[in-house]
Amino acid sequence: xxxAYELKNTGFVIGQISQLYAADPVGALKEYVxxxxxxxxxxxxQGGKTKACVGVVINKEAGTITVQDNALGMSYDxxxxxxxxxxxxxxxxVKEMRGEKGFGMLAYCGFGRRADVLTRTVNDNGSYSSxxxxxxELSADVDRLEARVVKSAFDTxxxxxxxxxxxKTIEDYFTPKKLKHSLGETYEPLIRSGEVEIYVGWHGxxxxxxxxEAPEHK
Numbered sequence: 001x002x003x004a005y006e007l008k009n010t011g012f013v014i015g016q017i018s019q020l021y022a023a024d025p026v027g028a029l030k031e032y033v034x035x036x037x038x039x040x041x042x043x044x045x046q047g048g049k050t051k052a053c054v055g056v057v058i059n060k061e062a063g064t065i066t067v068q069d070n071a072l073g074m075s076y077d078x079x080x081x082x083x084x085x086x087x088x089x090x091x092x093x094v095k096e097m098r099g100e101k102g103f104g105m106l107a108y109c110g111f112g113r114r115a116d117v118l119t120r121t122v123n124d125n126g127s128y129s130s131x132x133x134x135x136x137e138l139s140a141d142v143d144r145l146e147a148r149v150v151k152s153a154f155d156t157x158x159x160x161x162x163x164x165x166x167x168k169t170i171e172d173y174f175t176p177k178k179l180k181h182s183l184g185e186t187y188e189p190l191i192r193s194g195e196v197e198i199y200v201g202w203h204g205x206x207x208x209x210x211x212x213e214a215p216e217h218k
Contacts, residue, residue, distance in 0.1 A: 010138065011138050014086065014106065014138075017086075017106055018106050018109035018110070018135065019109075021106065021107050021109050021110030021111075022109060022110045022111075023110075024110065025110050025111040025169060025173045025174075026173050026174070026178075026179070026182050027110070028107040028108070028109070028110025028111055029056070029065065029067070029107070029110075029111060029174070029179075030182075030183070030186060031104040031107035032067040032104070032107060032160050033054055033056065033067060033183065033187070033198065034104075035104055035158075036052065036054040036067060036068075036069035036071065036158065037052045037054065037069075037187070037190065037196055039052075039069055039071035039072060039073075039157075039158065040052035040069070040071045040196075051194070051195065051196070051197065052069065052071070052190070052195060052196040052197065053069065053070060053196075053197045053199075054067065054068070054069050054196070054197070054198050054199070055067070055068045055069075055198075055199045055200075055201065055209070056179065056183070056198070056199070056200050056201070057200075057201040057202065057203070057209075058170060058174050058176065058179070058200070058201070058202040058203070059202065059203040060167060060170045060171070060202070060203075060204065061203065061204070062163070062203070063112075063163060063164060063165045063166065063167065063170070064112075064161055064162065064163045064165060065111070065112065065161075065162045065165055065170075065174060066159060066160065066161045066162070067159070067160045068154070068157065068158070068159040068160070069157045069158055070154065070155070070156060070157035071156070071157050071158065072121060072122070072156060072157070073119045073120045073121040073122075073124070073129075073156045073157050073158055074119045074121065074129065074158060075121055075123070075124075075129065076124075076129040076142075076144060079117070079119060079129045079130075079131050079142060080142045082105050082131065082140075083105070083131075083133070083139070083140040083142075086105065086106065105133065106133075108133065108135075108160075108162040109135050111162065111165055111169050111173070111174075112135075112162035112163055112164045112165040113134065113135045113136075113163065113164025113165075114132070114133065114134045114135065114162070114163045114164050115131075115132070115133045115160060115161070115162050115163075116130070116131075116132050116160070116161045116163070117130065117131040117132070117133075117158065117159070117160050118130055118145070118150065118158070118159045118161070119131075119157070119158040119159070120154065120155070120156055120157065120158075121156060122156055126146065126147050127144050127145060127146055127147060128144070128145045128147065128150055129142070129143075129144060129145075130142065130143045130144070130145050135164075176200050176201075176202050176208070176210065179200050180200050180210065180212050180213075181215070183198050183200070183212045184212050184213055184214055184215050185215055187212075188214045188215060191212065191213070191214045192214045197211065198211070198212040199211050199212065200212055
């Protein structure tokens with residue numbers, strides 16, 4: 001007789017998955033960069049945008065790290081299903097997709113306490129879809145937001161803002177120099193081919209936005 005697995009303590013399981021991400025903060029952040037790149041792969045397959053442009057902005061004083069793309073975005077219905085689909089990936093088995101484990105929505109736990117996901121598709125007339133997740137919460141909040149209440153509005157795409165990032169975590173793992181180097185190594189083939197452009201920016205006395213370059217090999 002075959003007996004199906006069943007999760008009795010969802011909170012505990014989610015906590016264990018989150019701890020795996022905590023062991024590699026930079027790897028956790030890259031989950032969101034990879035998701036952004038995959039969003040462009042999906043757009044390309046649908047005959048849309050073919051060049052990925054991803055921005056990563058660090059604010060050490062505020063304790064936030066934001067990842068944003070300008071791909072197709074996610075519909076409200078799709079976004080609403082994400083908290084119910086941990087471990088299930090629509091990308092699994094698709095050759096062009098790089099993120100396929102289905103746990104990426106929990107990656108923020110590896111370096112922050114809360115994630116605010118804001119997304120918009122071409123069909124979202126005057127509104128955005130919002131998903132808010134907290135490390136200590138067993139449920140997520142999904143909502144629709146009017147464009148007038150959204151700061152730094154954008155046409156289409158997705159923005160993931162992770163807050164509650166400790167200052168020491170940023171200093172140890174997410175300085176612009178370290179992050180540019182790590183992203184350049186991880187996404188080197190895509191950067192060299194021109195398929196992807198990644199930018200790293202940070203807030204401070206001197207606000208900058210610099211393009212990530214592929215590493216030079218001697």
